[in-house]
Amino acid sequence: MSERQYINLVVTGASGRVGRLICELAGADETHWDLVGAVAHPRSTRLGQSSFSSADHATVITPHYGGKCDLVIDFSTPAGAETAIQIALRESAALLVGTTGLPESIVQVLQAASRRIPVLLAPNTSIGVATCARLVEIAARSLGPGYRVEIVEAHHSRKKDAPSGTALMLAEAARRGGAAIERDQIHALRGGDVVGEHTIRFAGEGEYIEVTHRATSRSLFAMGALRAGQWLVRQAPGFYCMDDLLSASAAPAGKPGTD
């Protein structure tokens, strides 16, 4: 990364629901960010338009990016994520992938890339969801095998993947705590304009315990992605998750941490 205070950022999926918000936030904060690239689908109807609303500065949405950068943030599609990987590897830049529903083949490419650059795969960039994953792991470990685990997630009708990447990540957290959870214990609801809701329920004899996260605004994901990106550009090459960011944030002052 450059010695300057601000980070040269490229957003892939810049015309999308989340990508647009990231461009707006980064574009409005010139102290920390220089939005140098805004990439959308090669046939996007928004090519040539400004990626954020500013009278005196604009980063135009393009089908690709060929310049320098410190960080690539991707909220797009599996094909868009591949474009993000290419840009990040070419520039030895950090890469945050928020796109969900990635095929295993692309996850493997990300893992291989992480030997050269810092890569954060974050199916949910909310610090609250990362905290919920920790709670779920603790609950699964303390409650033991006598409790049936069910995950219910709800999203807006335009979401492409089901169940959500966040639900799969929470299932993994439950498994790390020792819970047995199969695919038919994860339920996806689609409809309306629901930003994102996840409930993990542990049902036992005479009681049930629920951990619920409700996203009420997509800005949450954009703010979380920028915060995680600021952390990621300072990391060594490696494959990171949001829990690593939580650990770094929780490291006691004066002790060596990863932050």
Ligand SMILES: NC(=O)c1ccc[n+]([C@@H]2O[C@H](COP(=O)([O-])OP(=O)(O)OC[C@H]3O[C@@H](n4cnc5c(N)ncnc54)[C@H](OP(=O)(O)O)[C@@H]3O)[C@@H](O)[C@H]2O)c1
């Ligand atoms: N990690 C998280 O916290 C989080 C939170 C919310 C959503 N997500 C995930 O993030 C992804 C995007 O969500 P969204 O709601 O913002 O979707 P969206 O509104 O459909 O936006 C998708 C964006 O990707 C662009 N795109 C499509 N194919 C591309 C390609 N080949 N190369 C470059 N850009 C391409 C689209 O361009 P055009 O439409 O202009 O053609 C658009 O800008 C989804 O996988 C979603 O599940 C993650």
